[in-house]
Amino acid sequence: MVQVTISAVSKTPSSRGGFPYTVDVAQEAAVGDVKAVIYAKFPKFKPTRQRITLKGEKKPLVEETKLSDVLGAPQNGWELQVKDLGPQISWRTVFLVEYAGPLLIHPLFYYFPKVWYGQDVQHSALQTYIFAFVMLHFTKRELETVFVHRFSSATMPWFNIVKNSSHYHLLSGVLLAADVYRPKFSATSTYIIGTVRSNDKFLWICAGLWAFAELSNLHTHLTVRALRPAGSRKRGIPYGYGFNLVSFPNYFFETLAWSVICVMTGSVGALIFTVVAAGQMAIWAIKKHKNYKKEFGKEYPRGRKAMIPFIL
Template structure:
C-alpha cells in the first residue's frame, strides 16, 4: 500500500474543496477505484462527473486502466489529476428526450392545422404516408433506446442535452412538421393532384423502400448489440448483413429512409434535415471506421468503406 496524490485540474466544485487529496493504492488499483475513492470522500462528486488524467497529459484515462501501467511499479509519489465534467445524465435518457420531441410535435401540426395555417383542410395521401413514416421511425428509435442499445459511455454532461435535442426537436420536429403538413401538400393542392405525389403505386413503392431501410437499420442495431455482452465495453469486429461493404450500415440505411421522405415531398425542411443529418452521420462513420481499423489492425476487413458502399 502506497500513497497517491490527486490534484484538481481546474477549479474544483464547491462540494469538493479538499484537493489535493491523498489516497492509498496498490499495484492492482484501477482508475475506476480512484474515482470511487474520490466519490467516497465527496459523495456529490460521483464517478461519472470525474475525468482522471496524468498530470503531464490531459487525455482521459480509461476506468479499467491499472495505475501500475501508468506510473510504473513504484507508485509512491505519483500524481493524477481530476477534472469536474459537470452534472451528468445517462445517454439512454438523452436519447429518449431527443426522440420524443418529433413524436409530440408532428401530431400537433397534423391534427390541428387551423392553429398553424389558419384553416382546416383534407390531408393528402402523401401527408398521411409522411406522418406515418415519421411517427413509426421515432417510435422505433425510442424502443431501440430502451430494449436494444448498449452504451459504451454511460453518461454525458447535462448541458449537452439541449444541443443534442435541438437537432431533432427543431429540424425533424418543428421545421419538417410545419412544412409537410401545410396546405401546399393537401389533398386538393395542385402541387399534389395529378402528380406522382398522388400516385398510389409511387406511394406504395416509397413505403416499400422506407420499410426496407428501417428494418435494415434495426437489424444492424441488433447485430451491434449482440457483439457487446451486457455490462461490458467489449468490442468485436461486426460481420453479417450490411457490414460487408461498410463499417456503419445503420447510418447508411438511416440515410436511405430520410432520402425517401425528401423524394416524396421535395420539402425544403426535409432536405435541410437530410443534408445536415447525412453530413453528421458521415463524420461519425469516418471516426468509427478509423477506430475500427486502429483497434483491430489486420483483422479488420480492408475492403470496407465507412458509410457509403464503394464511395466513402
C-alpha cells in the same frame, strides 16, 4: 498498498479545492476504484463527473483499466489527474428526450392544421404516409434506446441535452412537420393532384424502400448490441449484413430512409433535415472509423468505407 497522488486539472467545485489528494490503493486497483475513493472523500464529486487521466495527458482512462497496466510498477507511488466534467445526465435519458420531440410535435401539426395554417387541411395520402413514417421511425428509436442500445459512456454534461434535442425538435420536428402538413401537400393541391405523388404504386414503392432502410438500420443495431455484453465497455469488430461494406451501415440506412421521404415529398424541410443529419452522421462515421482502424490495426477489414459503400 500503493500511494496515488491525484491532482486537479482545473477547479473542481464539487471537491471544494481538496486537491492534490493522496490515497492508498491496492496494486491491483482499477480506475473505477480511484473514482470511488474520490467520491467517498468528496460526496458531491460523483464518479460520473470525474475524468481520470495520466498526468499531463488528456485521454480519459476507462473505469476497468488497472492502474498497474498504465502506470507500471510503483516506485515512489503513482500520479493521476482528475477533471470535473460538471453535472451529468444519462445518455439514455438524452436519447429519450430527443426522440420524444418529433413524436409530440408531428401530431400537433397533423391533427390541428387550422391552428398553424389558418385553415383546415384535407390530408393527402402522401401526408398520411409521411406522418406514419415519422411516428414509426421515432417510436422505433425510443424502443431501441430502452431495449437495444448499450452505451460505452453512461453520461454526458446535462446542458448538452438542449443542443442535442434542438436538432430533432426543431429540424425533424417543427420544420419538417410545418412543411409537409401544409396545404401545398394536401389532397386538394395541384402539387399533388394528377402527379406521381398521388399515385398509389409510387407511394407503395417508396414505402417499401423506407421499410427496407428502417429494418436494415434495426438489424445493424442488433448486430452491434450482440458484440457488447451487458454492463461492459467491450468493443469488437462487427461483421455481416451491411458491415461488409462500411463500418457504420446504421448511418447509411438512416440516411437512405430520410432520402426516400425527400424524394416522395420534394419538401424543403425534409431536405434540410436530411442534409444536416447526413452531414453530422458522416462526421461521426469518419471519426469512429479511424478509431476502429487504430484500435484493431491489421485485424480490421481494409476494404471497408466509413458510411457510404465504395465512396465515403
